[in-house]
Amino acid sequence: MWNQVYDPLHSPVLSTIAAAVPVVTLLVLIASGRVQAHIAAIIAVIVANLITIFVFTMPANMSIRASVLGIVTGFFPIGWIVLNVIFLYQVTVSTGRFELLKRAIGGVTEDRRLQLLLIAFSFGAFFEGASGFGTPVAITGAVLIGLGFSPLAASGLSLIANTAPVAYGALGTPIQGLASVTGFDPYILGAMVGRQLPFFSLIVPFWVIWAFAGWKGMKDVWPAILVTGVSFAVPQFVISNYINPWIVDIGASLISMGALILFLKVWQPKQLWLSPALRGNDESASTMATAKPLDKTPLTQSELFSALLPWIIVCIVMLVWGNGGFKTWANSIFTWNYPVPELHQMINKMPPVAPGPTKESAVFGFTYLSFTGTGMLIAAIISGFLMGVGPGQLVTQYGRTIRLCAISLITISAMLAIGTLTRLSGVDATLGLAFAATGVLYPFFGTLLGWLGVALTGSDTSSNILFGNLQKITSEQLGISPILMAAANSSGGVMGKMIDAQSIVVASTATNWYGHEGTILRFVFWHSIVLACLVGVLVTLQAYVWPFTAMVLK
Numbered sequence: 001m002w003n004q005v006y007d008p009l010h011s012p013v014l015s016t017i018a019a020a021v022p023v024v025t026l027l028v029l030i031a032s033g034r035v036q037a038h039i040a041a042i043i044a045v046i047v048a049n050l051i052t053i054f055v056f057t058m059p060a061n062m063s064i065r066a067s068v069l070g071i072v073t074g075f076f077p078i079g080w081i082v083l084n085v086i087f088l089y090q091v092t093v094s095t096g097r098f099e100l101l102k103r104a105i106g107g108v109t110e111d112r113r114l115q116l117l118l119i120a121f122s123f124g125a126f127f128e129g130a131s132g133f134g135t136p137v138a139i140t141g142a143v144l145i146g147l148g149f150s151p152l153a154a155s156g157l158s159l160i161a162n163t164a165p166v167a168y169g170a171l172g173t174p175i176q177g178l179a180s181v182t183g184f185d186p187y188i189l190g191a192m193v194g195r196q197l198p199f200f201s202l203i204v205p206f207w208v209i210w211a212f213a214g215w216k217g218m219k220d221v222w223p224a225i226l227v228t229g230v231s232f233a234v235p236q237f238v239i240s241n242y243i244n245p246w247i248v249d250i251g252a253s254l255i256s257m258g259a260l261i262l263f264l265k266v267w268q269p270k271q272l273w274l275s276p277a278l279r280g281n282d283e284s285a286s287t288m289a290t291a292k293p294l295d296k297t298p299l300t301q302s303e304l305f306s307a308l309l310p311w312i313i314v315c316i317v318m319l320v321w322g323n324g325g326f327k328t329w330a331n332s333i334f335t336w337n338y339p340v341p342e343l344h345q346m347i348n349k350m351p352p353v354a355p356g357p358t359k360e361s362a363v364f365g366f367t368y369l370s371f372t373g374t375g376m377l378i379a380a381i382i383s384g385f386l387m388g389v390g391p392g393q394l395v396t397q398y399g400r401t402i403r404l405c406a407i408s409l410i411t412i413s414a415m416l417a418i419g420t421l422t423r424l425s426g427v428d429a430t431l432g433l434a435f436a437a438t439g440v441l442y443p444f445f446g447t448l449l450g451w452l453g454v455a456l457t458g459s460d461t462s463s464n465i466l467f468g469n470l471q472k473i474t475s476e477q478l479g480i481s482p483i484l485m486a487a488a489n490s491s492g493g494v495m496g497k498m499i500d501a502q503s504i505v506v507a508s509t510a511t512n513w514y515g516h517e518g519t520i521l522r523f524v525f526w527h528s529i530v531l532a533c534l535v536g537v538l539v540t541l542q543a544y545v546w547p548f549t550a551m552v553l554k
């Protein structure tokens with residue numbers, strides 16, 4: 001057995017600096033733009049192993065095994081989702097269905113700002129609720145690049161838009177994960193998150209359009225933005241507080257899409273915004289493929305159905321795959337759990353991160369049938385057959401997709417290697433304890449702890465499992481509502497989703513903009529920081545200032 005050590009240098013400051021070295025190395029290398037993402041990730045994996053072995057005293061065999069476990073879990077399920085989303089997109093492009101989809105969206109509105117609201121925010125929120133784990137950014141990024149948006153606009157704005165729905169993603173998986181480590185009722189946790197995120201469901205649509213078109217461009221379409229935000233935020237609050245936390249995103253996104261489409265039938269901006277590039281100097285606009293002018297001929301009912309068919313199939317399949325009953329059935333048929341030798345239950349998580357010595361699990365669960373990526377593959381195959389694509393053509397297209405995504409899959413696997421290693425070594429807990437030492441300012445910095453957890457792991461679920469119990473313990477010691485801070489971990493975490501390296505690689509893959517991950521990171525970084533701080537301010541108000549304190553559940 002090996003016990004995690006959270007202050008190996010006997011100085012909280014020095015130990016925290018050492019713990020930050022792997023992730024800082026990764027982010028600096030990517031942001032520099034001089035090192036390709038997969039090379040940066042591999043270097044960061046090596047650095048992380050050196051830190052965990054020589055500073056945090058983790059046995060070398062455990063450190064290496066943890067890295068290998070992360071590499072495998074990086075492909076299953078995250079890389080598996082990305083691969084099959086891109087496969088579906090490639091099939092729709094090759095059959096001409098994507099051109100019909102572009103005409104269908106153009107029939108709703110030609111205005112790029114309104115297309116962003118519909119696709120990046122509302123449509124993306126549906127896929128976050130149905131499957132999560134990289135699916136929404138992969139799909140919305142691919143759709144936006146197909147509509148002619150510049151690579152930076154398609155990738156960066158998809159990342160920013162995919163924030164407010166994240167806490168309820170994959171049918172409430174982050175809430176369930178938070179409940180599992182805190183012991184709190186998931187309905188109460190979901191309701192508390194539902195008293196925080198609706199504020200940002202109102203803000204984020206405005207934020208996305210401002211980032212794309214500037215203040216004037218945003219101001220000219222404020223009625224549509226307000227309709228989008230309100231029609232998402234109100235159902236988000238109502239469903240989370242009065243129904244359940246599992247269907248929040250599904251319900252809110254469908255209402256938001258419907259409300260926006262109906263509103264645009266009676267209102268359009270006075271001046272259409274047709275530029276697909278970000279305001280200011282968007283160097284990525286010069287890399288756009290020359291697009292044919294959008295055919296404005298109205299679609300027939302048959303063409304409209306043909307355009308939407310693949311995505312209707314995806315929605316149906318994702319709803320099935322996200323259902324707990326289906327997952328239980330699928331896992332009972334096809335499950336292979338591989339406890340990693342000399343790693344599984346050989347590491348103890350120690351106080352104050354855990355109430356007492358707690359064994360860490362290190363199991364690779366190969367639940368192939370229930371993987372979201374498997375559902376996406378099935379949806380792509382069904383769609384292909386219905387669109388008249390033969391088996392041989394599908395196999396050929398899949399081979400092309402593998403070649404297209406190969407480097408990105410390596411990168412994603414390396415990212416997960418870092419996340420798995422830092423979790424099992426206790427390195428991320430050291431960073432968490434640094435936030436926990438902020439006293440009266442803890443509501444603010446505790447919220448940023450959730451942000452850090454998602455930035456490190458790429459998952460709000462993982463961040464909640466990682467820091468949820470620490471939030472509970474620390475808030476109880478400080479006399480702050482533990483339910484408030486547990487929820488804040490999830491709400492703050494959603495703003496870290498746009499800067500985690502895994503999401504950035506997914507975005508660059510979906511938009512076919514390889515090698516520009518540093519540009520995407522630099523674009524979204526300050527948006528992430530500012531929005532996370534705003535969540536921290538709201539949580540601080542809820543902790544100390546009336547009438548916000550009245551919103552806190554006991």
